[in-house]
Amino acid sequence: xxxxxxxxxxxxxxxxxxxxxxxxxxxxxxxxxxxxxxxxxxxxxxxxxxxxxxxxxxxxxxxxxxxxxxxxxxxxxxxxxxxxxxxxxxxxxxxxxxxxxxxxxxxxxxxxxxxxxxxxxxxxxxxxxxxxxxxxxxxxxxxxxxxxxxxxxxxxxxxxxxxxxxxxxxxxxxxxxxxxxxxxxxxxxxxxxxxx
Amino acid sequence: xxxxxxxxxxxxxxxxxxxxxxxxxxxxxxxxxxxxxxxxxxxxxxxxxxxxxxxxxxxxxxxxxxxxxxxxxxxxxxxxxxxxxxxxxxxxxxxxxxxxxxxxxxxxxxxxxxxxxxxxxxxxxxxxxxxxxxxxxxxxxxxxxxxxxxxxxxxxxxxxxxxxxxxxxxxxxxxxxxxxxxxxxxxxxxxxxxxx
DNA sequence: GTCTATATTGAGATAGAC
DNA sequence: GTCTATCTCAATATAGAC
Numbered sequence: 001x002x003x004x005x006x007x008x009x010x011x012x013x014x015x016x017x018x019x020x021x022x023x024x025x026x027x028x029x030x031x032x033x034x035x036x037x038x039x040x041x042x043x044x045x046x047x048x049x050x051x052x053x054x055x056x057x058x059x060x061x062x063x064x065x066x067x068x069x070x071x072x073x074x075x076x077x078x079x080x081x082x083x084x085x086x087x088x089x090x091x092x093x094x095x096x097x098x099x100x101x102x103x104x105x106x107x108x109x110x111x112x113x114x115x116x117x118x119x120x121x122x123x124x125x126x127x128x129x130x131x132x133x134x135x136x137x138x139x140x141x142x143x144x145x146x147x148x149x150x151x152x153x154x155x156x157x158x159x160x161x162x163x164x165x166x167x168x169x170x171x172x173x174x175x176x177x178x179x180x181x182x183x184x185x186x187x188x189x190x191x192x193x194x195x196x
Numbered sequence: 197x198x199x200x201x202x203x204x205x206x207x208x209x210x211x212x213x214x215x216x217x218x219x220x221x222x223x224x225x226x227x228x229x230x231x232x233x234x235x236x237x238x239x240x241x242x243x244x245x246x247x248x249x250x251x252x253x254x255x256x257x258x259x260x261x262x263x264x265x266x267x268x269x270x271x272x273x274x275x276x277x278x279x280x281x282x283x284x285x286x287x288x289x290x291x292x293x294x295x296x297x298x299x300x301x302x303x304x305x306x307x308x309x310x311x312x313x314x315x316x317x318x319x320x321x322x323x324x325x326x327x328x329x330x331x332x333x334x335x336x337x338x339x340x341x342x343x344x345x346x347x348x349x350x351x352x353x354x355x356x357x358x359x360x361x362x363x364x365x366x367x368x369x370x371x372x373x374x375x376x377x378x379x380x381x382x383x384x385x386x387x388x389x390x391x392x
Numbered sequence: 393g394t395c396t397a398t399a400t401t402g403a404g405a406t407a408g409a410c
Numbered sequence: 411g412t413c414t415a416t417c418t419c420a421a422t423a424t425a426g427a428c
Contacts, residue, residue, distance in 0.1 A: 010411070010412095011411080026309070027309055027311050028224065028226055028309040028311065030224055030226035030227040031226040031309065031311050033402075033403060033404080034403075034404060034405080035402080035403080035404095043411090043412070043413090044412065044413055044414075045404085045405080046405085046406075046407090046412075046413070046414085046415095047411065047412050047413075049404095049405070049406080050411060050412070051411090053405095054404080054405080055403095055404065055405090111307070113222070113223055113224040113227065115223050115224065115227050144391065145391065146389050146390070146391055147383075147387075147389055147390065147391050147392065148391075149383070150380050150383060150384070150389070151372070151380075154372065154377070154380050155380075155384070155389060157361065157362075157364075157365050158358045158361070158380070158381065158384050159384075159389075160361070161357055161358045161359075161360070161361020161362070161364070162354045162355075162357045162358040162361070163357075164357065164361065165353065165354070165356070165357020165358070165360065165361065166353075166357070168353075168357070169353050176347070176350065181350070184346050184347075184350050184351075184354070185354065187343075187345070187346060188346065188351070188354050188385070188388065189384070189388060189389055190388045190389055190390050191343075191387070191388040191390055192383075192384065192385060192386045192387040192388035193342050193343055193346070193351060193355075193385055193386055194342070194343065194386050194387055195340065195341065195342055195343050195344075196343065206393070206394095207393080229420075229421060229422085230421075230422060230423080231420080231421075231422095239393090239394070239395090240394070240395055240396075241421095241422085241423085242394080242395070242396085242397095242423085242424080242425090243393065243394050243395075245422095245423070245424080246393060246394070247393090249423095250422080250423080251421095251422070251423090
């Protein structure tokens with residue numbers, strides 16, 4: 001994003017990152033070699049090392065794009081003011097939009113296994129995000145704004161199970177736009193599939 | 197499962213498979229080397245090749261355990277007779293139980309990237325399963341048993357996003373048992389989190 | 393059913409020229 | 411910003427003995 005880029009050979013960091021993340025998502029990070037990356041970039045392996053000092057640093061940069069955007073949602077006004085249930089709705093809806101807007105980066109984040117310290121650091125930030133959302137569920141339930149027969153931690157996990165799964169099938173070119181998708185997620189989460 | 201096994205050194209196929217799948221899930225299939233596997237088994241690498249002809253054949257055997265159990269659900273009487281909405285409920289509930297009963301095998305299945313023909317074959321069977329469930333959602337909706345303002349394909353994906361995410365956090369040792377978990381999933385899926 | 397080699401390939405990464 | 415080597419190491423897999 002630092003400049004206009006594009007023109008094929010002549011990559012900047014963000015350009016390399018974009019292609020690399022796509023490859024990581026298609027084959028998995030571990031299964032993607034620097035050689036494969038080089039092929040897809042139309043570069044030699046060593047050219048990649050001009051932009052990133054290691055394969056893992058590419059991963060690190062990519063993960064920051066995903067987790068940073070999710071963390072930012074929690075700092076938005078809609079997540080910090082108003083009824084707990086409304087703040088929860090806001091976070092869920094914004095999370096869907098972040099997933100869609102940064103699809104490849106969040107996809108990568110959600111598939112981590114924690115093999116290295118870079119991965120573990122990102123996983124820890126994800127857990128912290130989940131804890132914050134769980135706290136919101138607790139607050140909304142205690143305020144009598146949510147059903148109280150489901151454990152808030154289970155509820156949070158089911159909600160984000162639903163939301164996170166979006167990265168596995170949503171494609172921006174498809175018919176459904178992000179607003180409609182967020183609306184559907186909220187509809188199922190809040191009211192369920194039962195006919196009314 | 198062919199015999200009683202256990203006693204440490206002296207593995208049968210199922211014994212090797214069990215340990216291997218655990219390792220695959222912890223580090224990812226690609227990130228798990230035969231050397232790591234050998235260490236965790238307390239064997240040499242070559243001993244593994246006595247039980248399985250290749251690393252990929254270990255994966256193949258593991259995936260069969262997972263996808264086979266899911267496919268079997270669709271053949272149970274509860275999935276083939278009765279109201280469409282009830283059949284759908286049945287499949288969702290049984291799917292949760294399969295996930296819990298075969299947690300490591302289904303976990304592995306759900307994390308595939310399709311890098312090899314073995315993986316792609318399993319993914320195709322998963323897609324076929326999803327298609328069958330989507331058909332059930334369509335049928336229930338057309339029979340007026342489900343809300344009709346959400347695309348059945350989206351609904352199916354959100355439902356199984358929720359269900360499949362269970363493998364990422366559920367641990368059998370924990371407080372929540374499988375029956376309760378299935379009940380919670382159905383509660384959210386059918387009625388949502390709204391207070392009633 | 394397991395072992396100790398070992399063959400062979402491909403990985404991540406570096407050196408140094410253009 | 412990119413290239414052509416090349417280093418080094420770890421991976422899958424095999425041979426053949428116990």
